[in-house]
Amino acid sequence: xxxxxxxxxxxxxxxxxxxxxxxxxxxxxxxxxxxxxxxxxxxxxxxxxxxxxxxxxxxxxxxxxxxxxxxxxxxxxxxxxxxxxxxxxxxxxxxxxxxxxxxxxxxxxxxxxxxxxxxxxxxxxxxxxxxxxxxxxxxxxxxxxxxxxxxxxxxxxxxxxxxxxxxxxxxxxxxxxxxxxxxxxxxxxxxxxxxxxxxxxxxxxxxxxxxxxxxxxxxxxxxxxxxxxxxxxxxxxxxxxxxxxxxxxxxxxxxxxxxxxxxxxxxxxxxxxxxxxxxxxxxxxxxxxxxxxxxxxxxxxxxxxxxxxxxxxxxxxxxxxxxxxxxxxxxxxxxxxxxxxxxxxxxxxxxxxxxxxxxxxxxxxxxxxxxxxxxxxxxxxxxxxxxxxxxx
Amino acid sequence: xxxxxxxxxxxxxxxxxxxxxxxxxxxxxxxxxxxxxxxxxxxxxxxxxxxxxxxxxxxxxxxxxxxxxxxxxxxxxxxxxxxxxxxxxxxxxxxxxxxxxxxxxxxxxxxxxxxxxxxxxxxxxxxxxxxxxxxxxxxxxxxxxxxxxxxxxxxxxxxxxxxxxxxxxxxxxxxxxxxxxxxxxxxxxxxxxxxxxxxxxxxxxxxxxxxxxxxxxxxxxxxxxxxxxxxxxxxxxxxxxxxxxxxxxxxxxxxxxxxxxxxxxxxxxxxxxxxxxxxxxxxxxxxxxxxxxxxxxxxxxxxxxxxxxxxxxxxxxxxxxxxxxxxxxxxxxxxxxxxxxxxxxxxxxxxxxxxxxxxxxxxxxxxxxxxxxxxxxxxxxxxxxxxxxxxxxxxxxxxxxxxxxxxxxxxxxxxxxxxxxxxxxxxxxxxxxxxxxxxxxx
Numbered sequence: 001x002x003x004x005x006x007x008x009x010x011x012x013x014x015x016x017x018x019x020x021x022x023x024x025x026x027x028x029x030x031x032x033x034x035x036x037x038x039x040x041x042x043x044x045x046x047x048x049x050x051x052x053x054x055x056x057x058x059x060x061x062x063x064x065x066x067x068x069x070x071x072x073x074x075x076x077x078x079x080x081x082x083x084x085x086x087x088x089x090x091x092x093x094x095x096x097x098x099x100x101x102x103x104x105x106x107x108x109x110x111x112x113x114x115x116x117x118x119x120x121x122x123x124x125x126x127x128x129x130x131x132x133x134x135x136x137x138x139x140x141x142x143x144x145x146x147x148x149x150x151x152x153x154x155x156x157x158x159x160x161x162x163x164x165x166x167x168x169x170x171x172x173x174x175x176x177x178x179x180x181x182x183x184x185x186x187x188x189x190x191x192x193x194x195x196x197x198x199x200x201x202x203x204x205x206x207x208x209x210x211x212x213x214x215x216x217x218x219x220x221x222x223x224x225x226x227x228x229x230x231x232x233x234x235x236x237x238x239x240x241x242x243x244x245x246x247x248x249x250x251x252x253x254x255x256x257x258x259x260x261x262x263x264x265x266x267x268x269x270x271x272x273x274x275x276x277x278x279x280x281x282x283x284x285x286x287x288x289x290x291x292x293x294x295x296x297x298x299x300x301x302x303x304x305x306x307x308x309x310x311x312x313x314x315x316x317x318x319x320x321x322x323x324x325x326x327x328x329x330x331x332x333x334x335x336x337x338x339x340x341x342x343x344x345x346x347x348x349x350x351x352x353x354x355x356x357x358x359x360x361x362x363x364x365x366x367x368x369x370x371x372x373x374x375x376x377x378x379x380x381x382x383x384x385x386x387x388x389x390x391x392x
Numbered sequence: 393x394x395x396x397x398x399x400x401x402x403x404x405x406x407x408x409x410x411x412x413x414x415x416x417x418x419x420x421x422x423x424x425x426x427x428x429x430x431x432x433x434x435x436x437x438x439x440x441x442x443x444x445x446x447x448x449x450x451x452x453x454x455x456x457x458x459x460x461x462x463x464x465x466x467x468x469x470x471x472x473x474x475x476x477x478x479x480x481x482x483x484x485x486x487x488x489x490x491x492x493x494x495x496x497x498x499x500x501x502x503x504x505x506x507x508x509x510x511x512x513x514x515x516x517x518x519x520x521x522x523x524x525x526x527x528x529x530x531x532x533x534x535x536x537x538x539x540x541x542x543x544x545x546x547x548x549x550x551x552x553x554x555x556x557x558x559x560x561x562x563x564x565x566x567x568x569x570x571x572x573x574x575x576x577x578x579x580x581x582x583x584x585x586x587x588x589x590x591x592x593x594x595x596x597x598x599x600x601x602x603x604x605x606x607x608x609x610x611x612x613x614x615x616x617x618x619x620x621x622x623x624x625x626x627x628x629x630x631x632x633x634x635x636x637x638x639x640x641x642x643x644x645x646x647x648x649x650x651x652x653x654x655x656x657x658x659x660x661x662x663x664x665x666x667x668x669x670x671x672x673x674x675x676x677x678x679x680x681x682x683x684x685x686x687x688x689x690x691x692x693x694x695x696x697x698x699x700x701x702x703x704x705x706x707x708x709x710x711x712x713x714x715x716x717x718x719x720x721x722x723x724x725x726x727x728x729x730x731x732x733x734x735x736x737x738x739x740x741x742x743x744x745x746x747x748x749x750x751x752x753x754x755x756x757x758x759x760x761x762x763x764x765x766x767x768x769x770x771x772x773x774x775x776x777x778x779x780x781x782x783x784x785x786x787x788x789x790x791x792x793x794x795x796x797x798x799x800x801x802x803x804x805x806x807x808x809x810x811x812x813x814x815x816x817x818x819x820x821x822x823x824x825x826x827x828x829x830x831x832x833x834x
Contacts, residue, residue, distance in 0.1 A: 033561070
């Protein structure tokens with residue numbers, strides 16, 4: 001891989017990231033809950049040689065409110081389990097990485113480790129995971145096991161967030177640690193099939209993980225043998241110090257949301273300052289791409305009744321202009337970008353058929369996949385199990 | 393004539409699955425799952441079935457190392473199989489003890505959408521603190537409560553599945569309504585779950601994906617009669633199958649359900665040959681592979697509940713009696729198999745003496761489990777006879793080999809069942825409920 005090549009991912013969510021995207025003439029709102037819809041999107045992303053797609057998820061419906069449902073009926077509501085969507089499209093694709101979102105707050109790390117391992121098997125080494133924390137009271141009420149205080153706007157990005165949020169991220173870090181230990185808990189060569197001794201596995205190459213934390217303890221080992229990539233890719237979205245710390249400690253890729261090149265430089269410095277030398281930093285951008293991008297955006301804003309705002313910067317322009325922006329921002333030290341298509345499939349095909357050729361012309365993006373695994377696309381080696389050499 | 397129901401069980405993690413055979417492939421690569429699922433679909437099977445486990449078994453305090461071990465997350469691998477099959481039902485065993493209704497209902501409903509109405513859920517429970525060591529809450533559930541919780545779990549899951557009416561998903565770009573204001577609203581207040589809010593998955597093709605139940609206790613049978621669509625039973629032989637069938641039918645009626653609304657599907661293994669004699673030889677060969685000398689000792693230990701590693705697998709049974717203490721089990725992560733250890737041990741001793749069997753040969757004799765041994769014609773006839781005589785509604789077939797263990801059955805037995813007019817030659821429906829002739833709740 002050329003050092004000059006940047007990494008590109010797309011974030012898939014519903015009909016696209018603009019809340020009125022489903023009303024665009026190109027959208028297929030009745031198809032959102034079909035396998036064919038997701039298969040077509042991921043195939044298009046693979047056609048564009050992208051590193052990976054992410055698939056959004058949450059343990060509650062989409063909402064414009066921070067803390068729970070907003071009662072709106074004019075925006076996409078409803079979601080599939082993202083891990084299963086990724087697994088459904090895996091056999092239909094060959095190279096592209098598949099990174100579903102999965103919440104750690106109300107789920108079992110043991111189950112998450114198994115599910116992502118399994119996705120890695122189904123996709124032959126293309127699995128990742130976006131770790132998501134749920135801080136909503138309303139989502140906690142879907143489980144009825146814990147109370148979470150109300151999330152308020154002033155908490156977002158606050159220098160000193162309420163203690164519960166530190167606790168949620170500490171719990172998330174514990175969950176990732178458990179998952180990573182479980183992935184390592186079978187050494188690669190644990191299956192021996194030794195007819196002479198009658199042993200299928202060498203039990204000395206399986207390991208208890210014996211994790212003890214504030215929220216849970218997990219004994220191990222995994223029930224799924226070590227996945228093809230060894231460690232599937234762990235990713236996280238982060239907007240402020242607390243999640244930066246979480247990402248630096250736990251993730252392989254962090255998605256950040258600067259609004260210009262200068263901010264990007266500051267964010268990269270802050271994240272790198274946390275000791276995350278090998279962490280890949282991707283900037284998130286919502287994108288309306290094409291000659292008619294400005295008009296499309298205006299039309300959708302009108303349909304939604306408000307100008308679209310986002311945590312990430314919103315780009316509107318031609319593929320050439322987007323390529324200019326990405327190459328400019330990249331100089332801030334970014335490894336790549338996760339583009340959020342405003343309308344699906346329109347802005348996705350504008351990325352794969354407009355932006356990608358433009359970047360290729362500038363020798364800034366691959367012309368063919370060089371690797372077959374997601375770690376491989378990012379130039380990450382397959383790590384050895386941390387337990388190799390530690391025999392009980 | 394009753395139509396036979398057939399399901400394909402991916403070979404499990406026990407000594408029935410032979411790994412020492414040169415034809416034995418990977419138990420974890422997706423290609424193995426694809427092969428078995430496509431074979432089952434080629435044979436027009438009703439569904440594909442996956443077992444589950446959440447903790448590796450231990451014996452004598454160490455991880456059990458003699459059997460096939462290592463398996464995928466059920467729902468995740470089935471979602472992948474939905475991409476490489478078109479009609480085959482996809483049923484996952486998922487534990488109701490170590491999951492929560494909201495998350496699991498989402499995952500099963502998602503699979504039902506992604507497979508076009510082919511999802512099934514085999515509900516199992518666990519009260520096992522050993523398995524609980526891998527989960528947040530640990531072994532928190534008293535044994536007596538497990539079906540109570542399971543029943544409330546299933547009920548809650550169906551409430552979640554019902555939280556979207558078919559018309560709640562509008563998606564009309566002209567009027568600008570995507571979903572109704574009520575879409576997904578639910579509230580459940582019960583003994584085990586007190587939850588409320590909004591469910592994120594619209595009504596799925598089957599509305600209620602198929603539920604299967606596998607426990608055999610009185611509580612398990614009641615649970616099945618009250619809520620399940622199918623039972624994965626262990627009563628495959630004609631006489632006991634008929635007794636079980638009558639028992640369940642009475643319970644189903646007592647719950648006010650229609651006859652035939654609960655399908656009874658014993659697990660079954662098979663050994664085929666061109667002639668009956670050849671099949672018997674094949675069965676004997678499989679049994680010897682299933683019970684290696686080391687496995688023989690471990691299986692004996694499971695009855696004796698003692699470390700018998702010093703015994704010769706070819707030698708006689710131990711003189712010493714089984715350890716019957718309740719609180720100490722030599723095996724962990726597997727349900728107890730023997731109710732009265734001393735009685736069973738006495739029977740085994742008598743049998744060993746009578747037939748002059750050493751430990752391994754005795755174990756082969758007493759744990760042999762092939763339900764159907766014979767030529768394809770004989771096996772087809774026995775399966776059909778079991779179904780027509782109400783010993784079963786069909787079978788969940790458990791091949792002894794991964795992943796090719798079903799090939800011969802599909803090539804040789806299925807056509808004979810089709811010739812008899814008791815098994816479909818083409819799928820008539822696209823949903824799992826449709827295949828089983830159960831009302832599609834959608």
